[in-house]
Amino acid sequence: MNTKRFILPENEIPREWYNIQADMVNKPLPPIHPATRQPLKAEDLYPIFCKACADQELNRSDRFIPIPDEVLEKYSYYRCTPLVRAYGLEKALDTPAHIYFKNESVNPLGSHKLNSAIAQAYYAKQEGVTNLTTETGAGQWGAAMSYACKIFGIEAAVYMVKISYEQKPYRRSIMQTFGAQVTPSPSMSTKAGRKILTENPMHQGSLGTAISEAVELAMNTPGCKYVLGSVLNHVCLHQTVIGLEAEKQMEMAGEYPDTVIACFGGGSNFCGLAMPFMRHKILEGRKTRFIAAEPASCPKLTKGVFGYDFGDEAGYTPLLAMFTLGHTFRPANIHAGGLRYHGSGSIVAQLLRDGLMEAVDIKQNDSFKAGVLFAQTEGIIPAPESCHAIAATINEALRCKEAGESKTILFNLSGHGLVDMSAYNSYLAGDLVDAAVPDADIARYLKESGITE
Numbered sequence: 001m002n003t004k005r006f007i008l009p010e011n012e013i014p015r016e017w018y019n020i021q022a023d024m025v026n027k028p029l030p031p032i033h034p035a036t037r038q039p040l041k042a043e044d045l046y047p048i049f050c051k052a053c054a055d056q057e058l059n060r061s062d063r064f065i066p067i068p069d070e071v072l073e074k075y076s077y078y079r080c081t082p083l084v085r086a087y088g089l090e091k092a093l094d095t096p097a098h099i100y101f102k103n104e105s106v107n108p109l110g111s112h113k114l115n116s117a118i119a120q121a122y123y124a125k126q127e128g129v130t131n132l133t134t135e136t137g138a139g140q141w142g143a144a145m146s147y148a149c150k151i152f153g154i155e156a157a158v159y160m161v162k163i164s165y166e167q168k169p170y171r172r173s174i175m176q177t178f179g180a181q182v183t184p185s186p187s188m189s190t191k192a193g194r195k196i197l198t199e200n201p202m203h204q205g206s207l208g209t210a211i212s213e214a215v216e217l218a219m220n221t222p223g224c225k226y227v228l229g230s231v232l233n234h235v236c237l238h239q240t241v242i243g244l245e246a247e248k249q250m251e252m253a254g255e256y257p258d259t260v261i262a263c264f265g266g267g268s269n270f271c272g273l274a275m276p277f278m279r280h281k282i283l284e285g286r287k288t289r290f291i292a293a294e295p296a297s298c299p300k301l302t303k304g305v306f307g308y309d310f311g312d313e314a315g316y317t318p319l320l321a322m323f324t325l326g327h328t329f330r331p332a333n334i335h336a337g338g339l340r341y342h343g344s345g346s347i348v349a350q351l352l353r354d355g356l357m358e359a360v361d362i363k364q365n366d367s368f369k370a371g372v373l374f375a376q377t378e379g380i381i382p383a384p385e386s387c388h389a390i391a392a393t394i395n396e397a398l399r400c401k402e403a404g405e406s407k408t409i410l411f412n413l414s415g416h417g418l419v420d421m422s423a424y425n426s427y428l429a430g431d432l433v434d435a436a437v438p439d440a441d442i443a444r445y446l447k448e449s450g451i452t453e
């Protein structure tokens with residue numbers, strides 16, 4: 001029986017990240033200044049972001065960017081991550097498709113977010129930054145950042161959306177274990193927070209309030225910079241270690257994926273797995289399909305429009321080219337917290353416009369149903385976010401079965417769900433609703449955000 005499950009090259013961590021911007025025929029549109037509408041230069045981003053990250057954000061010329069030795073050393077604590085053939089899932093589906101997944105849940109923090117957190121903390125240290133601040137919704141990014149800051153000797157201040165702070169006490173404890181200062185947002189510690197609380201003392205917080213507070217702290221504190229865990233080009237760049245490893249591992253398995261799938265919040269784990277394979281589509285005309293799986297309750301790729309929009313609810317950030325539902329969009333409070341973001345990054349936005357990738361939307365109950373089948377057949381409880389990729393994979397595998405096609409599917413297991421069991425509880429109890437957004441609501445948000453007339 002040929003059932004080699006794990007493909008794990010030893011000590012083969014890529015030495016460089018892959019920058020798809022260099023190979024894109026139509027480049028992603030640059031961020032622009034909201035008032036002047038002029039394209040931003042890297043220097044314009046220096047007051048808030050680390051210089052190295054700002055430079056990477058706008059780098060369209062270097063196809064490969066070296067991974068610094070100290071980052072490689074920290075990666076070596078948990079990389080390479082396994083590429084796994086999902087024999088159990090294949091059997092349960094009775095599909096001729098070959099299903100592989102890249103397991104990004106096997107690091108100390110349990111999600112892919114650590115790949116960029118380590119890089120960003122390293123650059124901050126190099127540039128003499130003493131404090132980093134960020135926001136976190138469900139808590140995975142805050143947890144990864146807290147650990148990365150600790151190992152590089154940087155103080156971390158995390159603004160956590162108040163409702164998550166109260167509902168997800170374990171992620172808060174994880175951040176505090178790594179020594180981060182965690183503040184529920186909105187808080188009285190910033191001007192933005194005080195204003196929100198004065199107007200509405202019961203405000204439950206949102207990513208928008210948390211970003212506003214973190215950015216304000218970074219702007220007003222010497223030696224402090226702001227970091228973000230998704231959406232931006234440099235974050236997607238750092239995540240390409242996933243796809244570069246997977247490329248080698250697929251080769252070791254003697255296969256090449258016909259379809260590459262990942263869940264989609266702001267795009268970092270999708271880009272991380274997909275871009276190294278996308279380069280063969282762009283440069284060599286490979287026919288690979290790329291599918292981003294987003295929640296039906298936050299469908300920016302399938303129902304949003306392309307345009308310039310703010311990255312945050314308060315409108316503090318530069319304008320970014322994206323598929324968006326409008327920065328004022330309020331998604332339903334679904335359990336896949338990491339996917340509740342109104343826009344896509346500009347690389348993905350361009351690739352989607354150019355027809356190089358596709359998107360599907362997945363209902364909440366379908367995502368958990370897929371996650372439970374995966375758990376029961378592969379023994380790993382997936383993060384609620386990752387369940388969307390699994391649901392899309394299952395749909396593809398069943399389509400292959402119907403068509404009698406033996407395709408090779410590769411998906412990203414972006415994280416495990418062991419700190420999200422309350423979400424599974426709700427699903428198992430039958431308490432979850434499938435909130436799709438009415439088209440009229442999307443039209444209203446887009447208008448309110450100034451995207452459409």
Ligand SMILES: *Cc1c(COP(=O)(O)O)cnc(C)c1O
Binds near residue numbers: 265269
């Ligand atoms: C944050 C998160 C996501 C969504 O973020 P992307 O930038 O779209 O990848 C997906 N899966 C997990 C496990 C996450 O923590």
